[in-house]
Amino acid sequence: MPKDTAILDAALDLFETLSYGSTPVPLVAERAGVGAGTIYRYFPGKEGVVNALYQRWKQALAAAVVDGLDRSQPAALIFEGIWRRLCGFATANPAAFAFLETHHHGPYLDAGSRGIATDLDRSMAGLLAEWQRAGSVRAGDPQLLVAQVYGGLVGVTRAYRDRGTELPPDLADQTIEGAWNLLASPSNRRRS
Amino acid sequence: MPKDTAILDAALDLFETLSYGSTPVPLVAERAGVGAGTIYRYFPGKEGVVNALYQRWKQALAAAVVDGLDRSQPAALIFEGIWRRLCGFATANPAAFAFLETHHHGPYLDAGSRGIATDLDRSMAGLLAEWQRAGSVRAGDPQLLVAQVYGGLVGVTRAYRDRGTELPPDLADQTIEGAWNLLASPSNRRRS
């Protein structure tokens, strides 16, 4: 494994377990199997590590959600596709998904990291706005709807984490109905 | 203002702005208008401050949600009452509401703090379970439903925060329909 990847993986684990503030850099190094100084060859400093980590996973999340989406389908089906990808991503990378939420407001995140986060939100809001015009999604500020439905998924993953349980493979099945009904206009709601 | 309150208020502000890890205790003291040593007369240490802060606000939130709830009404109305109280609390105490979420997983929280958090979740889940038995809420693990709907509110408050906008007075109106439809069984859904 390349050293920068090893460092980011170690940092992800430790930042989630101990929090960013109380993870000493040498501990990240040890966990990554490299010398403490090596971290500074790959990243400009501790903040550089969090930001690289945040951007890496936020981009991975964005890619996972958007890649290969068939936009010709009805809204409910496209949404289901997105939701399944989101849940799949969270299940496959629970620590990374949690990390993205926990550190969303970290004062150590730089403009680049914040920018990536905003981009994803905006493109989702754009999709919702289309569906609102088509009548399949109810009225309301699309960015807030995205925030509410996405926040719901975050809440569920947190609940599993609080319980000490892994995210289940059928996470999407458990949550899709609530998620879609939160958004859908009356005639487009799910019945089962 | 009593000194312990002044200290907690200052800590709330600073922990939200700078994060717990990078807020020096002397800065909290300065902001609170007391000497650095004084903090140690009222709290056992920095961790004591976060925990007191967390418990204070989590209890305030629980009280705000539950107090004076009329349980004889139909589920949809009770839920609306709870939701309005929740939104009212978040609007009135946005920093505290954000703090509770941001620090939910802090490794510095002690058993007492975690316990309070769990209690509130559980009592909400109990209510939902009742409503499931009565047919007004759809099937599913009640704790996860609570987590999903509550996570939605957290998501919306974050979105406002990201925008740099205050939470609006009609926050509940904006979000209640989505929130209830996320939970409700088909025949109990809101139409507008």
Added chain:
Amino acid sequence: MPKDTAILDAALDLFETLSYGSTPVPLVAERAGVGAGTIYRYFPGKEGVVNALYQRWKQALAAAVVDGLDRSQPAALIFEGIWRRLCGFATANPAAFAFLETHHHGPYLDAGSRGIATDLDRSMAGLLAEWQRAGSVRAGDPQLLVAQVYGGLVGVTRAYRDRGTELPPDLADQTIEGAWNLLASPSNRRRS
């Protein structure tokens, strides 16, 4: 002794013995009889210490040279007065005098420190320019003459230092003739 003075005195000793670059801050603290952290209460950092030290002694030197100078006397006598003050300062504070020279070009000196150094040079050059107009000092760029004659004193103090000998009380007597003849116009030279 006030702590900041103790710190500066310890720093002076150590910077002269070990050089600025190889003096660890904790060693300065130990020598000053304070904790390592205390240095950062009084100075913004290691560079803050050198700069404070430089400014303190450069100002002391300027004061020692200029204070109570009787400008109504003939040039040769005024110069002798200045020279005796300079030599007296160097003899009384040999480490400080050496420090000022050794660190004159240190890249860690800030604008404030450089400014003080320049001020003293300029006021001496102004005096020389007067004497040139009066015919008692030979022609030439006054700033360079100041640099040459002052450099001579620095050279002599270095020579004593290299020998491991203290500066002698009659340093001025040993050097005044050469110093003045370096500057004087032919008819004003010293004969003994």
Added chain:
Amino acid sequence: MPKDTAILDAALDLFETLSYGSTPVPLVAERAGVGAGTIYRYFPGKEGVVNALYQRWKQALAAAVVDGLDRSQPAALIFEGIWRRLCGFATANPAAFAFLETHHHGPYLDAGSRGIATDLDRSMAGLLAEWQRAGSVRAGDPQLLVAQVYGGLVGVTRAYRDRGTELPPDLADQTIEGAWNLLASPSNRRRS
């Protein structure tokens, strides 16, 4: 250019700009156009580099001063020859000349380097002692006289450096009168 010369040249530049203490070895290597490890093939370490540098230039200075000196001339003329050589050396190698002064007291200089420095001083002092016996130079400790007159030259080169100006080609003309008058016995002084 041979690699060891490239390394020494790079080191000279950097040590003068950044000081010895804050010049990283890898930066010297980069500037010299070699790999960091290569420096350790030519020198035993960073201290080895400064010492080689010091000795190289101190020897070059000694050679420049002494080579081809016609000792049969009168003292004033021999001195003028030496002074012109000194000034020529400083003008041709200003960084090296400054380096020799700046690092004169560096605690990283070894016995070899200090020895070379002392040798040059002593041979100059010997010359002065001869001239004292012949009556052309005034009385006084010859080593101190050497130190004073040489210090004057150092002071002047510093002054140019402080101004950000290159040393002028007529440096010797500007300074020879002062230098010789500092040393000369009354009847041997220069008149213009």
Added chain:
DNA sequence: GATGAATGAGTTTTCATTCAT
């Protein structure tokens, strides 16, 4: 009780040096 100057343990970071290639 209240203070805040002082501390030193624990951070982040740098960089001379090594050694596998």
Added chain:
DNA sequence: TATGAATGAAAACTCATTCAT
């Protein structure tokens, strides 16, 4: 022989906590 990535020892600096006033 030359390299430069990797290292870890040592540096600068921060800050939770104490305690004399």
